[in-house]
Amino acid sequence: MQNDFKFSIVTAFYNCENYIQESIDSVVNQTLDFKENVQLILIDDGSTDESKTIALKYQESYPDNILILSQNHSGQSAARNLGLKHAEGEYVNFLDSDDKLSCDALEKVLDYFKRNDVGIVSIPVEYLGSDEEHILLEKFAQNKVVNVLEDIEYPQQNISSCFIKKDVLTDNFD
Numbered sequence: 001m002q003n004d005f006k007f008s009i010v011t012a013f014y015n016c017e018n019y020i021q022e023s024i025d026s027v028v029n030q031t032l033d034f035k036e037n038v039q040l041i042l043i044d045d046g047s048t049d050e051s052k053t054i055a056l057k058y059q060e061s062y063p064d065n066i067l068i069l070s071q072n073h074s075g076q077s078a079a080r081n082l083g084l085k086h087a088e089g090e091y092v093n094f095l096d097s098d099d100k101l102s103c104d105a106l107e108k109v110l111d112y113f114k115r116n117d118v119g120i121v122s123i124p125v126e127y128l129g130s131d132e133e134h135i136l137l138e139k140f141a142q143n144k145v146v147n148v149l150e151d152i153e154y155p156q157q158n159i160s161s162c163f164i165k166k167d168v169l170t171d172n173f174d
Helices: 020-028 051-061 076-085 105-115 135-140 166-172
Strands: 007-013 038-044 066-070 091-093 120-122 162-165
Touching (some): 007 020, 007 051, 007 105, 020 051, 051 066, 091 105, 091 166, 105 162, 162 166
Parallel strands (some): 007 038, 007 091, 038 066
Antiparallel strands (some): 091 162, 120 162
16 A cells, blocks of 8 residues: 655665664654654665664554665665665655754755755755764755756755655656
8 A cells, every 4th residue: 555655765774773773763753744744764785783673673663654675785876776666755865874854854845845846955964973064064054946957066965965856766767
C-alpha cells in the first residue's frame, strides 16, 4: 500500500554509530508531523558497527515510516540510488548520516515549494561532530530563487541540503 508522504528522506549509512541517532532524531522530531508526512529510508552500506542496530530500533517505533535496506559496501551513490527506487514522497532528500535538519526544516521547505514554482529547494544543514560552520553556508544568508543555469555563483555542492521534487528526478533520470 502506497502512503501519501510529502517527503522521502534517503539516508545511506556506513559505520556511523556516533551520529546516526542524532541524525534520525532530527527527521523524526520535525514540527511537520513525521507519521503523516515523512518516509525515512535508511540504507545500511555494509556497516560493521552498531549503526544498523540503532536504525532497527527506530524502525520498531515507526514501522509505517521507516524502511531499512541493506547492501554490501558499495558506496554512498549506490545506496542513494537504491533508496530512491523505494521513495514514495513528493519531495526527496539525501540526508547524510552525519548531518541533521533544524526542527522546522521540513515545514519551511514544504511552504517554500507551495509558494514557488521550483524543482529544488536547498537549505543549510548542520554537520554533526563539528563546531565549525561549513564554508558554503554563507549562501543561505538570504532567501532567493536561483537559476543555476544562469547564476554560476551559486553552485549546489552538497546534495544533503537539497530537497528535489521526485518527478524532476524520475522524469530526467530513469
